[in-house]
Amino acid sequence: MTDPRLPYLSEFERKILWLSSWTIHNANHVRPNRDGLKIGGHQASSASLSTIMTALYLAVLRPEDRVAVKPHASPIFHAIQYLLGHQTREKLENFRGYKGAQSYPSRTKDIDDVDFSTGSVGLGVAQTLFASLVQDYVKAHGWSKERPEGRMIALVGDAEMDEGNIFEALLEGWKQGLRNTWWIIDYNRQSLDAVVREGLYARFESIFRSFGWDVVVLKHGSLMQEAFREPGGDRLRDWIDSCPNQLYSALTFQGGAAWRKRLLDDLGDQGPVTRLIEKRSDEELARLMANLGGHDLPSLLDAFESIDHDRPTVFIAYTIKGMGLPLAGHKDNHAGLLTPTQMDGYRASAKVRPGHEWDKFEGMSLPVADLERFLQSVPFNARGKRRFEAPVVPVPRELPTPAQPSMSTQQGFGLILNELARSDTPLADRIVTTAPDVTVSTNLGAWVNRRGLFAREEMKDIFKSERIPSTFTWDFGPKGQHIELGIAEMNLFILLSALGLSHSLFGERILPIGTLYDPFIARGLDALNYACYQDARFIVAATPSGVTLSPEGGAHQSIGTPLIGLAQDGLASFEPAFVDELSVILRWAFDYLQRDGEAEPNERSWLRDETGGSVYLRLSTRTLDQPQRTMTPELAADVVDGAYWMRKPGPNAQVVVAYTGTVAPEAIEAVGLMAEDRRDIGLLAITSADRLNAGWTAAQRARERGLVHARSHIERLLGDLPPHCGLVTVIDGHPATLAWLGSVLGHRTRSLGVEHFGQTGTVQDLYRHFGIDAQGIIAAAEMIAPGRPIRHLKALV
Ligand SMILES: Cc1ncc(C[n+]2csc(CCOP(=O)(O)OP(=O)(O)O)c2C)c(N)n1
Numbered sequence: 001m002t003d004p005r006l007p008y009l010s011e012f013e014r015k016i017l018w019l020s021s022w023t024i025h026n027a028n029h030v031r032p033n034r035d036g037l038k039i040g041g042h043q044a045s046s047a048s049l050s051t052i053m054t055a056l057y058l059a060v061l062r063p064e065d066r067v068a069v070k071p072h073a074s075p076i077f078h079a080i081q082y083l084l085g086h087q088t089r090e091k092l093e094n095f096r097g098y099k100g101a102q103s104y105p106s107r108t109k110d111i112d113d114v115d116f117s118t119g120s121v122g123l124g125v126a127q128t129l130f131a132s133l134v135q136d137y138v139k140a141h142g143w144s145k146e147r148p149e150g151r152m153i154a155l156v157g158d159a160e161m162d163e164g165n166i167f168e169a170l171l172e173g174w175k176q177g178l179r180n181t182w183w184i185i186d187y188n189r190q191s192l193d194a195v196v197r198e199g200l201y202a203r204f205e206s207i208f209r210s211f212g213w214d215v216v217v218l219k220h221g222s223l224m225q226e227a228f229r230e231p232g233g234d235r236l237r238d239w240i241d242s243c244p245n246q247l248y249s250a251l252t253f254q255g256g257a258a259w260r261k262r263l264l265d266d267l268g269d270q271g272p273v274t275r276l277i278e279k280r281s282d283e284e285l286a287r288l289m290a291n292l293g294g295h296d297l298p299s300l301l302d303a304f305e306s307i308d309h310d311r312p313t314v315f316i317a318y319t320i321k322g323m324g325l326p327l328a329g330h331k332d333n334h335a336g337l338l339t340p341t342q343m344d345g346y347r348a349s350a351k352v353r354p355g356h357e358w359d360k361f362e363g364m365s366l367p368v369a370d371l372e373r374f375l376q377s378v379p380f381n382a383r384g385k386r387r388f389e390a391p392v393v394p395v396p397r398e399l400p401t402p403a404q405p406s407m408s409t410q411q412g413f414g415l416i417l418n419e420l421a422r423s424d425t426p427l428a429d430r431i432v433t434t435a436p437d438v439t440v441s442t443n444l445g446a447w448v449n450r451r452g453l454f455a456r457e458e459m460k461d462i463f464k465s466e467r468i469p470s471t472f473t474w475d476f477g478p479k480g481q482h483i484e485l486g487i488a489e490m491n492l493f494i495l496l497s498a499l500g501l502s503h504s505l506f507g508e509r510i511l512p513i514g515t516l517y518d519p520f521i522a523r524g525l526d527a528l529n530y531a532c533y534q535d536a537r538f539i540v541a542a543t544p545s546g547v548t549l550s551p552e553g554g555a556h557q558s559i560g561t562p563l564i565g566l567a568q569d570g571l572a573s574f575e576p577a578f579v580d581e582l583s584v585i586l587r588w589a590f591d592y593l594q595r596d597g598e599a600e601p602n603e604r605s606w607l608r609d610e611t612g613g614s615v616y617l618r619l620s621t622r623t624l625d626q627p628q629r630t631m632t633p634e635l636a637a638d639v640v641d642g643a644y645w646m647r648k649p650g651p652n653a654q655v656v657v658a659y660t661g662t663v664a665p666e667a668i669e670a671v672g673l674m675a676e677d678r679r680d681i682g683l684l685a686i687t688s689a690d691r692l693n694a695g696w697t698a699a700q701r702a703r704e705r706g707l708v709h710a711r712s713h714i715e716r717l718l719g720d721l722p723p724h725c726g727l728v729t730v731i732d733g734h735p736a737t738l739a740w741l742g743s744v745l746g747h748r749t750r751s752l753g754v755e756h757f758g759q760t761g762t763v764q765d766l767y768r769h770f771g772i773d774a775q776g777i778i779a780a781a782e783m784i785a786p787g788r789p790i791r792h793l794k795a796l797v
């Protein structure tokens with residue numbers, strides 16, 4: 001019996017293709033951009049997935065399933081959501097325009113229930129794998145019991161499979177016992193520039209099998225399968241299976257007559273094969289040859305709906321790029337667009353009257369009431385939009401501050417987490433830590449000892465059961481709160497992205513903390529950016545950092561990361577020098593992660609803190625003597641806003657030293673040594689160049705809009721300095737991080753920092769080498785704040 005859904009699905013498939021093509025055409029020809037920029041890259045690439053996405057969204061998917069859609073299939077996605085009532089005509093008409101529907105599906109900027117943003121190819125794919133792991137984490141912890149498990153699905157371009165991060169994720173998935181993940185490869189054998197290598201599908205098959213995935217190849221559609229059963233059909237099948245990609249594409253582009261000529265030339269036998277070909281019209285022949293598995297609704301429904309297990313499954317679906325459009329198969333079609341004449345022809349064949357292009361049921365042959373009823377019964381849409389919210393996990397007023405008289409911020413971080421691990425609080429229960437093979441070396445060991453490692457199955461630490469002394473207990477189990485990853489930093493950030501969206505995807509709040517060595521942020525940077533773009537919420541603690549990690553070797557030094565912290569949207573960055581500051585910042589971070597309020601800037605800092613975000617902590621292994629002080633609410637607020645006076649300058653200040661992070665002792669020493677020779681010296685502790693800078697920019701913008709009293713934190717702090725006061729800034733990182741301080745009120749500034757890396761030595765050697773020691777600071781001060789010679793300045797070599 002034929003599936004009663006099929007007539008509807010095939011009508012809607014055509015409608016979806018029409019709407020997506022019209023969206024692109026409209027943006028190019030009806031409402032062209034004023035700059036004349038044409039929109040390429042979507043038309044053909046979208047058409048390739050039109051059948052698969054129709055089958056998925058209108059039949060196969062359930063509300064709990066989550067999908068990452070290949071970037072260039074966004075017009076298809078938006079068209080489907082338009083039919084389901086979640087996308088507006090206005091935004092489609094304004095596709096790629098200001099506040100219009102986005103060219104790549106965006107969780108944050110689109111209104112139509114995007115599960116995972118895509119754009120940078122490969123990342124959305126891996127995100128589905130890690131989201132599945134997070135779903136397992138949520139279930140194993142006994143949360144979200146009433147909700148069914150969903151499948152995490154990626155629609156993957158075949159050229160997208162070139163991205164290395166996909167393979168890093170595959171290996172991690174295998175280690176973690178991945179389930180409930182489907183990847184559907186749009187095997188159109190075309191990339192952006194070209195036709196892909198022959199036989200790629202066979203490589204994909206063996207790769208996936210070796211990582212424990214089931215492989216389903218969707219090559220021949222139902223029309224083809226029928227034809228193969230006719231006399232001579234086996235020869236046609238052999239021909240199709242051995243046809244090179246380029247030729248198949250070229251013939252598809254040329255159409256029925258070209259197919260006939262070629263097939264008769266190659267296979268004609270004056271017998272059964274010739275009959276098989278000749279009994280079909282050009283149009284029928286073209287339809288037969290284009291009937292690849294990925295364009296055949298019955299095969300797709302059958303393949304997807306026959307999966308009755310939770311093993312990860314890859315579908316290699318043969319498709320045609322540009323299917324259903326005049327540019328189908330052409331190797332140059334990536335940026336191809338239909339000409340207005342082609343569009344007129346397409347409009348006529350789709351039975352769409354001019355002026356009715358956006359009408360939902362225009363040109364469809366089934367009764368409108370039936371079509372409407374079908375859409376209303378789509379299982380995926382049964383519960384409307386599918387975003388969840390989760391209650392805020394209460395954060396105590398203070399976190400413990402370790403009492404050691406001297407320690408590093410990295411040590412302090414481990415101690416604070418250890419105290420949290422001992423506490424019996426909802427906050428501690430919702431934290432999950434993760435690290436790419438640097439758990440012990442970033443000081444998460446004590447936390448992990450207490451809270452255990454996560455795995456769906458129990459696995460005891462053999463060293464412990466064999467009574468072999470070891471500092472660390474590595475018991476795995478479903479209640480564990482640390483996810484141990486392999487070394488790949490891309491995986492760390494994509495996992496943080498998935499964990500940090502748990503409240504929205506699975507309705508359960510998780511407070512993720514990932515640790516890594518600071519320089520390796522660069523290795524995972526695109527994934528970090530991606531996580532921020534999706535508005536995932538997490539803390540990343542990067543340690544050790546700078547040249548201060550000197551004994552670890554030159555290769556591991558980081559210079560540019562403070563600038564990443566300054567520039568990365570969605571990430572509030574801090575670099576505390578002392579552990580009491582870190583404790584305040586961490587407490588604030590747990591709260592900040594969970595905010596999602598409206599964006600009214602705070603009148604104190606001019607930061608939009610109510611919207612919340614993620615947090616980056618740049619930490620160090622350098623042991624510092626800790627200040628013996630009381631953390632007052634005022635000081636805590638300053639630490640969070642980004643700076644406080646460690647030593648307030650007097651009214652006639654000649655010099656202010658502004659430092660960030662682990663060079664604090666050098667700054668303090670320099671100020672002490674200069675005190676006799678320069679008047680009223682100030683010492684400014686900067687805990688967050690990022691937040692200070694953002695507040696300053698926002699306050700300037702506010703003043704330009706007429707809010708004349710807007711003052712940012714840094715403007716207030718520097719407000720009383722006399723104009724002639726010189727500013728020396730110092731950081732173990734790129735000097736530009738703090739160099740902008742001179743622009744705030746026009747003070748002459750010399751910015752010290754590190755511009756080259758690779759030199760090894762002791763901390764003292766390297767600080768001297770880069771001029772960020774006390775002597776370097778004094779020398780800089782003497783140059784920009786003239787006066788009598790500073791007695792403690794030694795002759796520098
Ligand atoms: C990281 C990254 N590099 C490059 C691009 C530019 N780009 C967009 S799609 C694409 C390849 C398209 O090929 P495929 O994945 O096979 O999709 P198709 O166009 O065939 O549908 C490229 C190189 C990108 N979006 N992201």
Ligand SMILES: [Mg+2]
Nearest residue numbers: 158159190191
């Ligand atoms: Mg392709």
